[in-house]
Amino acid sequence: MTKPAHSARDIAADVSAGRISAVETAKAALARIEAAKALNAVVTIDPARTLADAATVDARLRDGETVSLAGVPVIVKDNIWVGGWRVTQGSRLFADFIAPQDAIAIERLRRAGAVVVGIGATSEFASKGVTTSPLYGPTRHPQNPALTPGGSSGGPAAAVAAGLVPLAIGTDAGGSSRRPPAHVGVAGFKPSYGAIPYGPGFAEPFFGLSVIAPIAADVADIALAFEAMAGVDARDPDSANIAQDAVDISGLRIAFSPRLGLDAAVDDVVANGLASTVARLAAAGLPIAQRDPVWPPGTTEDAIMPLQHAGLAALYGDAFRKDPAVFDPDIAKQIERGLAWSGSDVARALIASTSIAHAFAAFFTEVDVLLAPTVPCVAWPFTQLGPDMIGGRPASPRGHAVFTPFVNHARLPAISIPCGRDKAGLPFGLQIIARRGQDRTLLCAARYIEALLRA
Structure with a gap:
């Protein structure tokens, strides 16, 4: 093309x-x-x-x-x-x-x-x-x-x-x-x-x-x-103005977390590619320390998924009851699960979501920018929800998504930029994360890192 x-x-x-x-x-x-x-x-x-x-x-x-x-x-x-x-x-x-x-x-x-x-x-x-x-x-x-x-x-x-x-x-x-x-x-x-x-x-x-x-x-x-x-608008009560100026990139405290502090499977090509990328950045003068966020016990994506299921059920449960076949079968399963969750199940998911936000907030009191994988694997057949195996382990349908959802629950800015390919030429990415409201600082850091990786 x-x-x-x-x-x-x-x-x-x-x-x-x-x-x-x-x-x-x-x-x-x-x-x-x-x-x-x-x-x-x-x-x-x-x-x-x-x-x-x-x-x-x-x-x-x-x-x-x-x-x-x-x-x-x-x-x-x-x-x-x-x-x-x-x-x-x-x-x-x-x-x-x-x-x-x-x-x-x-x-x-x-x-x-x-x-x-x-x-x-x-x-x-x-x-x-x-x-x-x-x-x-x-x-x-x-x-x-x-x-x-x-x-x-x-x-x-x-x-x-x-x-x-x-x-x-x-x-x-x-x-x-x-x-x-x-x-x-x-x-x-x-x-x-x-x-x-x-x-x-x-x-x-x-x-x-x-x-x-x-x-x-x-x-x-x-x-x-x-x-x-970007910028606040009265029509969206959640919209907010963010920091107008980026900080000096040379003074940023940068951490690298190879698995985001999770027991997550990662394919060797991605793990090795991320490690090589971070080594290149360090060699170019970026001060990078290896450090993981610390999550509350039992913090997994499974703990927060009831929020998605319940949200879908609230919006489309009535249509599902009338005709389940109108939906993508994978989405129908999510709606069905959402209809089965109790109020206390959803509340526990909200508590887990809040705990994730607090854990990330504590981490970013001592770190300005976090480097982590965007994905643990390269692309897979479109007929499957995810790859069968990741990192030598059988993979769940959401195993490919493990490194991104917590960022949403903490409401932080994050960007993925290309950082490597496997032997077939399929890409994977480096995820760069910052504290909430530091979007412009994050974009400046990402632009600088992107230039180093393209050099």
Whole structure:
């Protein structure tokens, strides 16, 4: 597949300078999407609407406006409202839903001159780690069509990795916009909870966890998109302003945790690749100490999963009782579990979630930046929820997701950047985490680390 000629920032510069029009840029993106139909990364297009929006950007520039994302083509995940577009959450229940308005983040992107060129595939309700859905089927890995890009933001991540667009917008409630980028070799950023306003949009099964998450080929494009979307908005009571200035990177206290303090299986190629990456960073002068977060006894992802199941059951339990077959079978199982959990089960999960947040908060009183794996393995067949084996051990269906959910429950910012590949060329990622509200410091650190790894 043909890669875009430029990054998002280069496209914006060229469109702003009149070297190319937003309409021409949009047409080129639509042509790439058409040529990559077999990837199934983009599930809805509306060329007439896209080209009309691009023409509006060109007119704004002729009128003298200055915008940071002028003409940049963007894919938006199929669970984020884009006004006037069909947005379905990958579910038959919403097969004909037309979003009545933009989510605040999309409104801000458009104000900054970005042009939505398509809707990116997600698993149903963004609730599993493989991007397949009842409406659209499987999304394929750009390097190997037999494999999955992961989930749930597999469509946006695959679209960026395949060069269809330079920028995509996903969501992240447990790693959905960090793991897929790690599996396809691009960058994915989960901001602090509230840093980018969430909604208006669909009712959210992940209470107080999900964030809008930019995905791009590099950290600079992610930072550009973040600045366009971030900031408090009265329509979202959870939105918050975050620190405006990044701290001096040279003074950061950096830790490396090979397994995030968990009894987690990791494939040798990933473990060795992460160790080699950290050694390179240390050799380049970064002061890195090996240190693990300390979790309360019994802290596992199983302890917090009742929150997801109960959230799905609360929203879709009635529809499930009427016709279970309308759902993805994997999501139907989650709803069924949610209907069976007691109030005290859910309360215990909330207590576990709070304990995770407190443990991470204690850790970040003595550390500024934490390096850890994003994923413990490379991509696997799209017909499976996860690989059969990880690190020489039989793997559970969520074994591939072990290193990302705790970050959501602590509401911290985290980014995944590429850091290695296996012998078949399949990528994996380095996850960089910071304390809540230090998004700009994290992005500066990630950009510096990315430059060291590319040198």
